[in-house]
Amino acid sequence: MKQLWFRWVRLLETVEPAESLALCRIMAGIGLMASVSFAWHHETWRLLWLDAAEGGYRTLAELPWLIRLAGGARPGVVPPMMVLAGLCGLALLLGWRARWSAAVGLVLFNSLIRINPHDGSAYDSLLTNQLFLLAWAHSAGTWSLEARLRHGSWGPLTLVPAWPRWVMIVQLVLCYASTGMQKLGATWLPGGELSAVHYILQDPFWRRFDLDLWLPGCLWLTRLATAATWWFEVLAPLLLVALWLRATPKRPGFWRALCHRFDPRVAFAVFGILFHLGLHLLMRIGPFSWIIVSYYPALWAGSEIRGFCELLERNPKRSP
Amino acid sequence: MNANAKVIPHLRGTLVAVHLVAITAGSLPVLVDERILTPETWKDPVALQEFGRWSNGLAQIGIERSVDEVGAMLWDVASSVLRFQRTVQAPFQGYYQEAGTRQRWRMFPASVEETLRFRIDVERNGGWETIYRMGDPERPWGREHFDRDRVRAALNLYAWGLYPESYEQLVDWIAARAPGEGKVRIGFEALPAIAPGEAGRHREASDWPEQRLVRERERR
Incomplete structure (x- = not known):
């Protein structure tokens, strides 16, 4: 157990180039x-985030501590x-000042979205979780104003802890796995x-277009999308297995060899980006797609993204 | 090596491990959202429809269960799962709230064969005139608010009967601002969705046979 603990502690000391976290x-x-x-x-905040006495629609009884401290859900507090x-x-x-910006941004945004919990969406939590991790990460090591001021270059090679990316x-x-495993309605499950x-x-709350006329003719496509969504989400934990297989290349095994030959992250990211692009085009879900895809750069180590950028710079088309 | 350099890696190891445990505990799936695990929602036509689907699905694999039996079974399972989840998450509630590490990932857990859309009518010349209908460009009053994703998220909760007091307050807010001088009527139009086997068609206003949560207010 003690040995395992020391391995864990040593693992968290791993450093890598900062490009991946910088993209996130x-x-x-x-x-x-x-x-x-x-x-x-359109000043939607007035409706949602002001108390009824100040022009909002709800009596806001339980306010986050920062809002209370600042004087309540009032026009002089919320907009600033x-x-x-x-x-x-x-x-x-x-x-x-990326770590401070993430920390302060987290405290402010987390306070704003908790003024009226009824208007919350999954993307709020995705964003606050990411800001929380960025508050701990050295994400401004490269591709940042900080790097420019400190090293005189926008893209210096800076090594930063890798654990926030993991x-x-x-x-x-x-x-993904949690939302997939909660899709237990009979219309989602395989075999249904x-x-x-x-x-x-068809739901006016979420759809972007009225597709009532066309949907029955595209049944094969919506069935395919239903199955693909469910399997993609439920099988997402396999990505962690694949990453572990790729991280242990010296061990034997068919699946490990396969994961080295065909990078599962590429398939995951291509499907995921197309999936979220489709979702955004067909449904009105705010910035959800953008925020969840902002986690995707974390799938690649900083060294891989740096290597890819160097490869682009050495592109023969751009050579003299 | 000074004392800090020795302690910090272990502190980091502990904090990262606790964070991973917390977010994993927070992400545990539930069968039913705690807000709708009530005897009333279990009798809702939409819930009964879902139990019917489960009943049919179980019959296909040779397990005969009536709709009521499926409902009772799902109630027991959902309650147990929720109790377990609450116990596991209890130590981390403050962490979820204040550190922004909440893990509620219930997104479209079940689709329903009935769609609802928000509607606002005002009294004019002795009759009702619709001034806003969700997704209808010809009834645009207030769409700058009601079409926003955050407002739709709240309306979606109210459409399913959650937080009735807040819904009443929203109705008051609208009534105080809607144009005209007569009464205001606010509610949700309901219509069965187009089933997979049916032909596609535009669902016009006259198609909406049923209204839900209809509230009338005298103008303030």
């Missing part, structure tokens, strides 16, 4: 700005906090009529 930071910064601006648009949260998103995008992968897998997507795309 940039995407999370955009996600934070988007989330705040969506609530800012939204602006500050948006600026934290901008600072994350630029890579300026935890992001676990978080991503947990999100696989009509879940067919019905969801």
Whole structure:
């Protein structure tokens, strides 16, 4: 047990180039700005995040400590906090004081979204979880204003702890697996009529377009989408197994060899990005797709992303 | 090596391990959301429809269970799972709330054969005129609010009968702002969805035979 513990402690001391976490930071910064601006648009915050006495629709009894401390869900409190949260998103995008920006952005955004828990969406939690990890990560080691000021270069080689990236992968897998395992409606499960997507795309709450005329003609496609969604989400934990197989190349085994020959992360990311793109095109779910895809760069080590960028720079088409 | 350099790796190891345990515990799937695990929702037509599907599915693999039996079985399983989840998550509740590490990932757990859409009517010339209907560009009053994803998330909860007091407050908020001088009527239109075997068709306003959670308010 003691040996296992020391192995765990040593594992967490692993360092790698910062590119992967930098990409996550940039995407999370955009996600934070988007989330705040969506609530800012048409002053929706007035309806949702102000107390009934101040022009909102609800009597907000249980406020987060920061909102209480600042004086309550009032017009003099909520908009400045939204602006500050948006600026934290901008600072994350630029890579300026990234850990502090993530921490302050987290506290502000986490307070805002808890003013009225009824308006919450899964992307709020995805974003706060990512901000929490970025508050611990050295994500501004490269592709950042900090790197530029410290090293005189936008993209210096900086080694940073890898564990926040690993935890992001676990978080991503947990999100998919949990949502997949809760899709227990008979319209989702294999062996059933696989009509879940067919019905969801008729729901005026979430659909982007009125497809009532066309959906029955595309039944094969919605059935395929239902099955693909369910299997993708439920089997997501296999990604962790595949990553472990890839991380232990010296051991024998067919599956390990297969995971080295065909990188499962590529298949996962291609399917995932297409899936979320489709979701965003067909459904009105705010910045959910962007925020969940902002975890995807964590699938690759910083050294791999750096290597890929170097490969692009050495592209023969650009050589003299 | 100073004392800090010795302690920090172990502290980091402990904190990361606790975080992983917390987020895994928070992500444990539940059969039914705790907010809708109530005797009332178990009698809801939508729930009964789902039990019917399960009953049919079980019959296909040779297990005969009536709709009521399936409902009772699912109630027992859902309650047990929820109790277990609450116990496991209890030590981390403060951490989920304050550190922003909540793990509620219930997204479209079941689809329903009935769609609802939010609607606002105002009284004009002795009759009702619809000024807002979700997704209807010809009835756009207030769509800058009601079409936003956060507002739709709240409306979706209210449409399923959750947080009735907040729904009443929303109705009051709308009634105080809707144009005109007569009464205001607010509710959700309900219509069976187009089943997989049916032909596609546009569902017009006249198709909506049933309304839910209809509230009328005198203008303030």
